[in-house]
Amino acid sequence: MKKLSLLFAIVMGLFITLDTSAQTTADTFEGKWKVTIFDTPSGDAQLTFVFEKKEGKLSGVVLDPNGVEMSKVTEIALVENDKRLYGNFVAESYDLNIMLDLVDSDHVKGNVMDMFDASGVRIKAESVM
Template sequence: MKKTSLFLFIILLGMAFESYSQTAAATPASTDFFAGNWEITIFGTPDGDAKMIAELIRKDGKLTGELKDPAGTRPAVPLSKVEEGNENILLYFVAEQAGEISIELTKVDSDHLKGQLMSMFDATALRVK
């Protein structure tokens, strides 16, 4: 009888750990990793290094937002399209002189992204807290 009780205790304990781990993985914060403000730096452009703030918000399950000048001297540019993956994000915006431009960023850690603008210029992003 002691062996049966021990066996049932181990099974119930295992089921409790398994059910707890499933609920922890489904937290809403994990699906909103890219939502928020990111300071994007683009290196080596013809005008030098460029900085902008990407303000990303989730509306109806999709990311949208705009790019802002950190100094506030230029008007905000709306994102025309956002493609989101588990580890990367593509931000599209329209520039008057160049048409639609994309920035591809890949997750480095919880507060940093790394990628390229138009597959030509290196870019990094830092989460603004």
């Protein structure tokens, strides 16, 4: 009987562990992301997206390759347990939308306008020595 109780406790512990590790929050997208948009009419485009939480909501901006803000990311929506982000931004006078899926804590994949594949990596803060 003790072996059965021990086995039951181990199985329940595994379920609890799997459940807690699967949870995410809006904080998962916070930070800087270097995103490459592939095969655009102008070739591959590299943009930096910066997401931060303001007043409890996720907001964002798009930086050009020189680090200059070129657009705000509007209408940000997180779905599928906060592992997918939708947003709108402007680039070269075009209204665009982006969808990013969280692959792991430092990588995203998605598309722009459902036409151009995109992938990105989180930009880690550089340590000061």
